[in-house]
Amino acid sequence: MGFERCHPAVNLIYFTAVIAGMIAFQHPIFLAVSFICAFLYSVKRNGRRTLAFNLCLLPLAIAFAFYYSSYHHFGVTVLRRNFIGNNMTLESLVYGLAVGVVIAGVMIWMSCVYAVFSSDKVVYLFGRVSPRLSLFLAILLRMVPRIKKEAKRINMARRGIGMGAGQGNFFQRLRNGICIFSMLITWTIESLTMASESMRSRGSALRGRTAFSIYRFDNRDRTYVIVLFGCLTVTLMGVLLRQTDMVYNPRLIWKPITPASWVFYGGYALLCLLPLLLELWTEYRFRRARSML
Amino acid sequence: MKKSSIATLAVFLVLIPLTLFLGLRLSGRAYYLSSTLIVIELLIPFFLAFEGRKPQARELVVLAVMCALAVAARVAIPIPNFKAIFAIIMISGIAFGPEAGFMVGAVAAFASNLFYGQGPYTPWQMMAYGAGGMLAGFAFKEKRLPRRPLVMGIFGFLGVLLFVGPLLDTCSVFLATPSLRWETALPFYISGVPVNLSQASCTFLTMLLFGRPLLEKLDRVKEKYGMMEGENGL
Numbered sequence: 001m002g003f004e005r006c007h008p009a010v011n012l013i014y015f016t017a018v019i020a021g022m023i024a025f026q027h028p029i030f031l032a033v034s035f036i037c038a039f040l041y042s043v044k045r046n047g048r049r050t051l052a053f054n055l056c057l058l059p060l061a062i063a064f065a066f067y068y069s070s071y072h073h074f075g076v077t078v079l080r081r082n083f084i085g086n087n088m089t090l091e092s093l094v095y096g097l098a099v100g101v102v103i104a105g106v107m108i109w110m111s112c113v114y115a116v117f118s119s120d121k122v123v124y125l126f127g128r129v130s131p132r133l134s135l136f137l138a139i140l141l142r143m144v145p146r147i148k149k150e151a152k153r154i155n156m157a158r159r160g161i162g163m164g165a166g167q168g169n170f171f172q173r174l175r176n177g178i179c180i181f182s183m184l185i186t187w188t189i190e191s192l193t194m195a196s197e198s199m200r201s202r203g204s205a206l207r208g209r210t211a212f213s214i215y216r217f218d219n220r221d222r223t224y225v226i227v228l229f230g231c232l233t234v235t236l237m238g239v240l241l242r243q244t245d246m247v248y249n250p251r252l253i254w255k256p257i258t259p260a261s262w263v264f265y266g267g268y269a270l271l272c273l274l275p276l277l278l279e280l281w282t283e284y285r286f287r288r289a290r291s292m293l
Numbered sequence: 294m295k296k297s298s299i300a301t302l303a304v305f306l307v308l309i310p311l312t313l314f315l316g317l318r319l320s321g322r323a324y325y326l327s328s329t330l331i332v333i334e335l336l337i338p339f340f341l342a343f344e345g346r347k348p349q350a351r352e353l354v355v356l357a358v359m360c361a362l363a364v365a366a367r368v369a370i371p372i373p374n375f376k377a378i379f380a381i382i383m384i385s386g387i388a389f390g391p392e393a394g395f396m397v398g399a400v401a402a403f404a405s406n407l408f409y410g411q412g413p414y415t416p417w418q419m420m421a422y423g424a425g426g427m428l429a430g431f432a433f434k435e436k437r438l439p440r441r442p443l444v445m446g447i448f449g450f451l452g453v454l455l456f457v458g459p460l461l462d463t464c465s466v467f468l469a470t471p472s473l474r475w476e477t478a479l480p481f482y483i484s485g486v487p488v489n490l491s492q493a494s495c496t497f498l499t500m501l502l503f504g505r506p507l508l509e510k511l512d513r514v515k516e517k518y519g520m521m522e523g524e525n526g527l
Contacts, residue, residue, distance in 0.1 A: 139354060186510050189358050193518055196350040 002279030003045075007221045008121040010228070015113050017232055018272060022105045025244040027255060029265055031101050037272030038108040044276055045115050054108055061100030068096025074249045095248040112275075120212050127211035139195050143188070150187055154180050228274060234267030300341045308334045329467075332416040339395050339423070352520045355511075356397055359385040363401035366499075368408050374488045378405065379425055379453050380499035381507075386430035387440065388511035394426025417464035425457040442504045449496035458489030 003011065022034045042050050070082065075091025082088055119141040126137060158164045158180060165177045203209065238244055243264045247253035255261075312330045359381065366377035382401060386394020399419040406415050432438050432448060462485035466478045514520070 140357065182506060182510075185358070185362065185507075186513075189355055189510065189514050192354040192358060193351045193514065193520075196354045197518075200350055 002282050003275035004116045004118075006224060006278075007215050007217050008117075008125050009217075010221050010224055011116055011121065012125060013225075014228060014274070015109065015116075017228075019106060019109050019113075021235065021268070021271075022102060022109060025239075026098065026246040026248075027244045028098065028246065029257075030244050030268055031098060031105070033265060033269045034272050035101055035105040035108070037269065037276070038105050038112065040273075041276045042108050042112050042115075044279060045112055050111065053111075054104075057104040057107060061097065061104045064100035064103070065093055065096035068099060069093040072096070076250050077252075091248055091250065091252055094252060098246075098248070116275075124211045124213050124215065139192060139199070143192065146191070147184065147188055150191075151180065151184055154183055154187075224274070224278065228271070231267050231271035231274070234264060235271060238264030238268065300338050304334050304337055329416055332420045336399060336416070336419060336423075339392065339399070349520065351518060352393075355514060355520065356385070356389070356393055356400075359397045359511075360401045360404060363397060364405040364408075367401075367405045370495075374491050375495045376492065377495055377499040377503075378422070379457060379492060380449055380496045380504070382422055382426040383429035383445075383449050383452065383496070383500070384504060384507050384511070386426035386428070387433040387445065388508055388515065389430070390434060391427040391430030394428075394430040395423040396426075398422035398424070398426035414461075414464050414468065417461065417467075421457050421460035421464070424460060425452055428452055428456060440508060442501050445504045445508075446497045446500035449500045450493045453493040453496045454489050458485060458492060461485070462489075 003014075018034065018038075021030070022038075025031065025034070039054050042054060069088055069092040072092045072095075073087050073089060075087075075089030077090040078087045079090055079093070080088050119138065122141065123138050155164055158176065159167065162168075163172075163176045163179070165173065165180055167173070167176065238261075241260075241264075243255060243261055245255060309331055312334065363378045363381040363385075366381045370376050378401060382394060382398040385397040399422060402418040402422040403415060406418065429448065429452065433440060433445075438444055438448065459482060462482050463478075465485070466473070466481045469481070
C-alpha cells in the first residue's frame with residue numbers, strides 16, 4: 001500500500017534524486033533533513049526492526065567522525081593534541097561526522113529501495129533496454145537466496161558424515177568450510193548455466209518478448225510526478241543559489257539562514273517526505289472508506 | 294569490416310588524438326582528466342568485441358560467477374593490500390581466454406569499488422585488473438605455458454609485481470602530480486613496490502593453493518557445455 005504501488009519509473013526517479021541529494025549536499029541542515037526523512041520512511045516502511053538498525057547507525061557515524069579526525073588534520077580550530085603530536089581539529093571532526101551521516105543516510109535509503117524495488121520492477125525497467133541483460137538480471141537477483149539455501153543443504157548433508165562446517169577442531173573446521181565453499185562454487189556455476197539454458201530454450205531471449213508488467217501510469221502517478229518535480233525545482237534553485245554548500249576547510253563557514261532559505265529547506269523536506277506522506281494519505285483514505293461501510 | 298574493429302580504429306585514430314588535443318588546450322590538471330578519458334576510451338573496443346561475438350547467456354553467467362568470486366576475494370579478506378582478486382581474475386583469463394579475462398577483471402574492479410568507494414581511479418583499476426586477466430589469458434593460451442600450480446603462481450607473482458602494480462602506480466602518478474616528469478614519477482613507483490610485493494605474494498599463495506581446483510572446475514564446465522569456443526580460441 002503506498003509508494004511501491006506507484007509506477008516503477010516514478011520509484012526510480014525518486015530514489016535517484018533523493019540518494020544523489022544525500023551524497024551531493026554538504027550543508028548540515030540538508031543532511032539532517034534527508035537523514036531524518038529517510039529514518040522516518042524506513043521505519044514506516046519496514047517496521048520495528050529497522051528502528052533498532054537505524055539507531056545503531058548513529059553511534060557508528062559518530063565513531064566514524066572520531067576515526068576520520070584521527071587521520072585528517074586540516075582546519076584551524078585545534079581541540080587538543082594526540083599522543084603522536086598531531087592536531088585534533090574541530091573541522092575534521094565535524095566533516096567526519098557529516099561524512100558518517102551521509103554514509104548512514106545512504107544505507108537507510110538503500111534499505112527503502114530494497115523494500116520498494118522488487119525484482120520484477122527491475123526486470124520491467126531494464127528489460128526493454130536489452131533482453132539479454134534482463135535475462136541476466138532475472139537470474140542474478142534470484143541467485144543470493146538460492147545460494148544460501150543450497151549452502152544450508154550441503155552443510156546438513158556434510159554434518160551427517162561428520163564433516164560439517166562446525167565440527168572438529170580448528171583446522172578440520174577450516175578444511176570442511178573450504179570444501180563446502182568449493183562445492184558451492186561448482187553448484188552455482190552449473191545451476192546458473194542450467195537456468196539460463198532453460199530460459200533460453202523457452203524463448204526468453206527472443207525478439208518481441210514482453211516483460212511481466214502490471215503497471216499503469218495512472219492519475220496518482222501523474223500527481224506524484226508533478227509534486228516531485230516541483231520539489232526538485234525548488235531544491236535545484238537552492239543548489240544554484242549555493243544554499244546547499246558548506247565550507248569545512250580550513251574553517252567552518254556556515255551559509256547564513258535567511259527567510260528565503262526556509263523555502264529551500266521546506267522544498268527539500270517535502271521531497272524527502274513524499275513517499276511517507278503518500279503512504280499516510282493512502283492509509284487515511286483506506287480507513288475512511290472502510291468506516292463508511 | 295567487423296563492428297568491433299571499426300570501433301577500435303575509431304577510438305585509436307579519432308577519439309584518443311582528440312582527447313589529447315583538447316587536454317593540451319585545457320589548463321590546470323587536465324592531464325588527469327584526459328588520461329582518465331583515454332582509459333575509458335580504451336575500454337570501449339573490448340566491451341564491443343565481447344558483445345559483437347554474441348555471447349551466450351550461459352557464458353555470461355559463468356563470467357558473472359567469476360566476477361562475484363573475485364569481488365568476494367577482495368572484500369572478504371580483511372588484510373589490506375593482501376587480496377586474492379588478482380589470482381581469481383588471472384585464473385578466469387587462463388581458463389576462458391584473454392578477452393574473458395579482461396571482462397572479468399574490468400567488471401570485478403568496478404563492482405568491488407562499490408564496497409571500497411568509486412573514484413577517479415576506478416577506470417584505471419578497471420584497465421589494470423582487466424589487463425592482468427588478459428595477460429594471463431595470452432600467456433596460457435594454446436599451452437604456451439604449462440597449467441601447473443607452481444608455474445601459475447610464479448606467473449601471477451611476476452604479473453602483479455611487474456605489470457598490474459606499476460599500472461596502478463601510474464594512476465597515482467597522474468592523480469598526484471600536475472605535470473609529468475620522470476623525476477616526480479619515480480618515487481611513486483618505488484613507494485608502490487612493497488604494496489605490489491604483498492599483493493603479488495597473495496596472488497602466488499592463492500594460485501598455489503586454489504589454482505588447480507578452480508581451474509579444474511572451470512575446465513569441467515567448459516567441456517561439459519562446450520562454451521567459450523569459437524574464434525580466437527575464446
